[in-house]
Amino acid sequence: MRGRRRTPSLLAVLTLGLTGCAAPDEPTRTVVDDAALADTTQGDNWLGFGRTSSEQRFSPLTQITDANVGGLAVDWYLDLPGDKGLGSTPLVVDGVLYFIGSMNIVRAVDATSGTVLWTYDPRVREYAGRLRAGWDLSRGIAYWNDKVYVATWDGRLNAVDAATGAEVWSVQTIDPELAMYITGPPKVFKGKVLVGNGGTENGPSRGYVTAYDAETGEQAWRFWIVPGNPADGFENDAMRMAAETWTGEWWTHGGGGNAWHGFTYDAELDQLYIGTGNGSPWNQKVRSPGGGDNLFLCSIVALDPDTGEYLWHYQTTPGETWDYNSNMDIVLADLEIEGRERKVILHAPKNGFFYVIDRTNGELISAENFVETTWASSIDLETGRPVEVPGARYESGMASVTPTELGGHNWHAMSFNPETGLAYYPAMHQARTYTDIGIDPATYRVTNWLVGVGVGGGNTGSTHPDGLLSTLQAWDPVRQELAWEIPLPGLYSPGTMTTAGNLVFQGRLDGAFVAYRADTGAELWTYDLGLGILAPPITYAVDGRQYVALLVGYGSLAARGTEAAALGWAYGLHTRRLVTFSLEGTATLPPQPPPYIPGPIDAPFEVDRAQVGRGAVVFGQQCSLCHGGGAVAGGLTPDLRASLIVTRLEDFASVVRDGARAVNGMPAYADISLDELVALQHYIRARAETDLAAQAAEERR
Ligand code: CA
Numbered sequence: 001m002r003g004r005r006r007t008p009s010l011l012a013v014l015t016l017g018l019t020g021c022a023a024p025d026e027p028t029r030t031v032v033d034d035a036a037l038a039d040t041t042q043g044d045n046w047l048g049f050g051r052t053s054s055e056q057r058f059s060p061l062t063q064i065t066d067a068n069v070g071g072l073a074v075d076w077y078l079d080l081p082g083d084k085g086l087g088s089t090p091l092v093v094d095g096v097l098y099f100i101g102s103m104n105i106v107r108a109v110d111a112t113s114g115t116v117l118w119t120y121d122p123r124v125r126e127y128a129g130r131l132r133a134g135w136d137l138s139r140g141i142a143y144w145n146d147k148v149y150v151a152t153w154d155g156r157l158n159a160v161d162a163a164t165g166a167e168v169w170s171v172q173t174i175d176p177e178l179a180m181y182i183t184g185p186p187k188v189f190k191g192k193v194l195v196g197n198g199g200t201e202n203g204p205s206r207g208y209v210t211a212y213d214a215e216t217g218e219q220a221w222r223f224w225i226v227p228g229n230p231a232d233g234f235e236n237d238a239m240r241m242a243a244e245t246w247t248g249e250w251w252t253h254g255g256g257g258n259a260w261h262g263f264t265y266d267a268e269l270d271q272l273y274i275g276t277g278n279g280s281p282w283n284q285k286v287r288s289p290g291g292g293d294n295l296f297l298c299s300i301v302a303l304d305p306d307t308g309e310y311l312w313h314y315q316t317t318p319g320e321t322w323d324y325n326s327n328m329d330i331v332l333a334d335l336e337i338e339g340r341e342r343k344v345i346l347h348a349p350k351n352g353f354f355y356v357i358d359r360t361n362g363e364l365i366s367a368e369n370f371v372e373t374t375w376a377s378s379i380d381l382e383t384g385r386p387v388e389v390p391g392a393r394y395e396s397g398m399a400s401v402t403p404t405e406l407g408g409h410n411w412h413a414m415s416f417n418p419e420t421g422l423a424y425y426p427a428m429h430q431a432r433t434y435t436d437i438g439i440d441p442a443t444y445r446v447t448n449w450l451v452g453v454g455v456g457g458g459n460t461g462s463t464h465p466d467g468l469l470s471t472l473q474a475w476d477p478v479r480q481e482l483a484w485e486i487p488l489p490g491l492y493s494p495g496t497m498t499t500a501g502n503l504v505f506q507g508r509l510d511g512a513f514v515a516y517r518a519d520t521g522a523e524l525w526t527y528d529l530g531l532g533i534l535a536p537p538i539t540y541a542v543d544g545r546q547y548v549a550l551l552v553g554y555g556s557l558a559a560r561g562t563e564a565a566a567l568g569w570a571y572g573l574h575t576r577r578l579v580t581f582s583l584e585g586t587a588t589l590p591p592q593p594p595p596y597i598p599g600p601i602d603a604p605f606e607v608d609r610a611q612v613g614r615g616a617v618v619f620g621q622q623c624s625l626c627h628g629g630g631a632v633a634g635g636l637t638p639d640l641r642a643s644l645i646v647t648r649l650e651d652f653a654s655v656v657r658d659g660a661r662a663v664n665g666m667p668a669y670a671d672i673s674l675d676e677l678v679a680l681q682h683y684i685r686a687r688a689e690t691d692l693a694a695q696a697a698e699e700r701r
Pocket of ligand 1: 200201278323325
């Protein structure tokens, strides 16, 4: 069998302490290389982020089908009491399941029992200050040959021995002075590990991706996504070309373009595709005041995987000004379109259009909107460019636009089932006000480590005909139309996985784990996990038993604000878990506490109204990213309206300025002055009192 050789299994190696000899009937060990990652026929393993290098998240396993999925039961589970938000895709190699959890801690567990084989802690607590710009959440890891690759939100790329969890090498991939971070999975191909970064909104950021030698960690190449200052010279011809599409002194703002999620290696065509980010800052009037397409923002860029040299690009949102990045999954497929076999990319980025792109050359084949789009009416197939709606660029200072900055679709996994011909992903239906009234583009500057986008406004409600914020969509990319759609609770719903058993699996924000018929969307099975879900499921098989596995843990950056709070997944209350199901499962999950919504508490503190306005400004810039607009937490962090610490200045200072809770991921904000701290106290307590009064009025009604 291709890509396999007879060697001791990992479990055998662990049992024998690396010294024993394998019995002749030991199972073969999978060599994870380009051939293994591209192999769509084997279903036992889940070797890469999107299962195979096509990123389809389609499994050929057929033990669990649309006929018997109703019998699915918990097989085993692993409690993760120290974890918070869990959004990652586990990997499975020869009966061992590897996953990354909170604080970027990676565990290897027996995929048939959940027994922990090793734990790797990259000690991100030592870098807690960087959480000011980042997330305590990773979307995944990579596996190649005999190592697991772990990117940390402080910017390191670490190689770990897959057999023991011992760190083999570690490199820092971002400048510690810059407000950048990594939440995405590394991608491995041809003996190289690729890693990107995020942080477009947190400082003057210039995005890039870097490839490292998988064995040594030595840098192989780096590709910058937007041009730097022309006076410094361009790194390559691609940057010289890109610079023609920028105006003003864009480099002083960084430009952005950070590639934080979608990377796909096309083993068939030997090309690497990078999904690129939005502008830094969002507002193009600030960033590139004379307009221009601003390459390579919001694009799919094809690179030579050996050298990182530019091959071609397709830009989904020229001159972007809405945070419509194209970082979403880049899924490879072969489709018959108008009688021709086409090698295509399927891509559903934030801007609300579903793109089918010829991956041999980057030409647009078709594009239709999958959610309501009021920024552009259509995509011109001749030019490949959007037909923009006048006014959508908030030319006169304000516009109501859909989708929002969260997108019609975000990072949540899109799967594609070649048997049904459908792509499955959660869609978001929401409008937003964009306004730069009060912002002077000539003087606006994003300050390092603070949230800055050069745009005001906020989300304004559903644009779906049924008033829904989120739906599961099954999209036909050949016909470019919706095949079926299912209402979902909440807004920021998790991703999907699909199988040859005519199934689609998806978790929900309300804690339900659901299986649908892949062809019709009929709901076939549901299981209440008692805690909101962010992560996409996987499936694998060991010793002839098919498992479905899912990380259960609400608490990403979206877990803040009133919409998230209404779900009732309070910080630190519900136990995070890795749960697996099979048709032979007999395990019982311990019950979770019911949903709980922490409300504001009455506390001994006299609010000085004169301090509230200043406190609101400090809170908006420094605290709201994690603690929520209006100090309403949604599960990611404690609700400060319910905190007694806030009322006691000495305790409050020890947490905020001295980092007393750094171990939990609360960084030390040493540069916040005592005056600002006091203003924060008055603002938070004023918010609590306002909400208490509203509650009391509600109860009287
Ligand atoms: Ca962004």
